[in-house]
């Protein structure tokens with residue numbers, strides 16, 4: 001039944017006075033439509049970024065921006081659908097981007113509440129160091145380095161070539177809910193947990209099947225270093241176990257819970273054998289892909305397009321997007337990282353997944 005003219009006037013007035021009602025609000029006045037949609041209606045669409053573009057912009061930036069100017073030299077993967085809501089949002093929960101630490105440069109010490117996990121892309125043979133809570137962690141391509149909530153961290157490149165990584169932060173979620181705290185450079189007061197401990201000793205304390213008894217459980221992993229060769233060994237062995245016929249993945253774990261690396265993020269290394277593709281699936285997770293080696297195609301369901309991902313290219317898919325991953329080689333395996341916010345959905349009882357074809 002059509003509303004009377006004076007009812008429509010009333011409803012318009014309501015909205016302009018800072019109120020609303022389901023009758024109006026559920027028709028959707030902003031991005032994503034109304035609240036009660038039959039299926040998830042995310043605020044952004046699938047998108048991808050080329051590493052070659054990002055890398056050339058990174059070097060252009062480094063010609064006129066120093067660490068003194070900006071604290072960090074980076075290019076962020078900002079989703080065009082989200083940029084008017086929160087700056088540099090790759091998805092509605094995570095920010096991804098690449099950062100450069102030039103040979104002989106130093107990224108100054110600081111800390112923040114958003115968790116960050118970086119995957120090293122390019123590094124000198126030796127001398128690329130992240131100092132996390134006082135521990136020097138030497139980085140090589142494929143290594144995962146964390147700096148979780150409120151841990152002091154800084155970066156040194158003593159090597160003879162540049163250091164570049166892709167990082168995944170839960171900064172967008174933390175910003176949205178009002179949880180960001182930040183101690184910028186120069187506020188460091190020296191309160192580190194593991195002074196004068198080597199990388200090997202550090203990994204032995206936190207990266208084994210035993211843990212210090214006083215550690216308890218922590219929603220964010222206390223272990224900040226995961227060696228690529230270890231993850232590769234695991235995922236390759238798993239692939240052999242599955243006869244090399246399907247995509248396999250290993251998840252980076254929080255040793256204190258056995259769960260995901262943080263309450264908000266799940267990071268995985270995926271291997272897809274040559275000639276293989278995954279089933280077309282959809283899941284309630286906002287997921288960022290970092291293609292690491294080989295070439296893959298991310299096919300979207302319902303003929304909605306595809307992204308061809310070369311070395312270090314990135315793509316993001318919103319929750320409940322039907323997709324499959326195809327290895328474009330018939331003979332060589334491909335490796336890719338995924339950084340998703342699935343733990344959030346699981347902790348809220350919202351996680352669903354299904355094969356759609």
Ligand SMILES: [Fe+2]
Nearest residue numbers: 110112116153
């Ligand atoms: Fe940081």
